[in-house]
Amino acid sequence: MQNKSSVIKVAVDAIVFGYSKQDGVSVLLIQRKYEPYKNSWAIPGGFVLEDESLEEAVKRELAEETGITVNYLEQLYTFGEPKRDPRQRIIAVAYFGLVKASQYQELKASTDAENAKWFSIKKLPTLAFDHKQILQVAIERLRAKVRYQPVGFELLDKKFPFSDLEKLYTALLDKEINRRNFSKKILSFDFLEETGELSKSEGKGRPSKMYQFNQKRYKELLKEGFHFEI
Amino acid sequence: MQNKSSVIKVAVDAIVFGYSKQDGVSVLLIQRKYEPYKNSWAIPGGFVLEDESLEEAVKRELAEETGITVNYLEQLYTFGEPKRDPRQRIIAVAYFGLVKASQYQELKASTDAENAKWFSIKKLPTLAFDHKQILQVAIERLRAKVRYQPVGFELLDKKFPFSDLEKLYTALLDKEINRRNFSKKILSFDFLEETGELSKSEGKGRPSKMYQFNQKRYKELLKEGFHFEI
DNA sequence: TCAAAAGTGTTTCACTTACACCCATGA
């Protein structure tokens, strides 16, 4: 057993996505305060402490650096090329997170996380280290995942009009969706429930029914062998 | 930035699957020579050296410990719970590998890797550390992957009779497959080609045509937006 | 000539796709 390996450091990174109708799908970035890549934008993250799990480390770093709490988190990929950090060998375990629309709004308003900002994934700044590549992997994961797992709801508010879901999917899949067939398919899954409320109209058109995702029902369906697929 | 993190060590593990008609799907394990868990069976792996990539580390460890070369390798998951190793904090980046039937046979014959052995995933021994859990994740990945990516061919010989593919899928998915519909579906994908040869009959029944997977054709199909799915 | 395993044709059924129309609201 070699002892050289102890020079390698372990960090976690968090690629957090949010969504709003105005900006589409956005990712949370922070501006670096120190060299290298001082002032560049980067994915939030930091070193893992000796007695915390990887997931705890991600949540802690996110809270410290951006004040945000995710409501969905999963491991994405581990990046470990020898030269990815110019200073020393660092292995980054990247995580993939989603926040609800309410959290998205909060960060925009908050002043204490002044160096954290949402960027539309269509207008990304230059990123530090290999973070562009990492973000790319995360975006692909999001696009793939949204097709076979109901993660879209994690990006919307608890209650949402059906058209919001449709807009989200249009933004993520980057293609037109037939409204009729989309609603038929999603509703046939039988894990969305009407809240009874109507959206307060924001301008023109008929107000829409509000829906919410029934997590419990979804879990039941999974047990019965149900498979989500768009 | 804390410096405690440097105490964490980085290892790679390799969960390698093989297949034979007799034993079904098997996984490659090694018997530990030292404490802790001396003489227990474990997933092959070891520490990452300072100037090699994670993937290089996996291949090196596999060669050293078992003499095997995989022909498919992808990152599986990173396990980093603080107490997973009783001695110290070790983060394990687990990889998932597949070997062709020929490699499978070779290990069985070889004497120099005397502490490496294939175990049918239906008859697993007690494993060291959290390796049981890691293996479980790998098996789930294999089962899921075989449904949406043509990885099954990586477990068979270059040329194989169609029925071998069917048997492999039956073993992996653990349910009966309708021969007619299965062959219709796979052949309609148009990435299998007949070699013209016939299987030398092993006993009764009609000899079958031999097929081989056309990787190039598959790549082309992918570009055209093709999506494999069983 | 019989059993075993490979190879194939066709109907049925369900689901997706496409299209057209109606409803509720604000201006």
Added chain:
DNA sequence: TCATGGGTGTAAGTGAAACACTTTTGA
């Protein structure tokens, strides 16, 4: 009353599932 966006019915097309039959081999 008209423009806008939400909500729904249904016919046509496509592909999966089920089933039955033929072919080729060894014993």
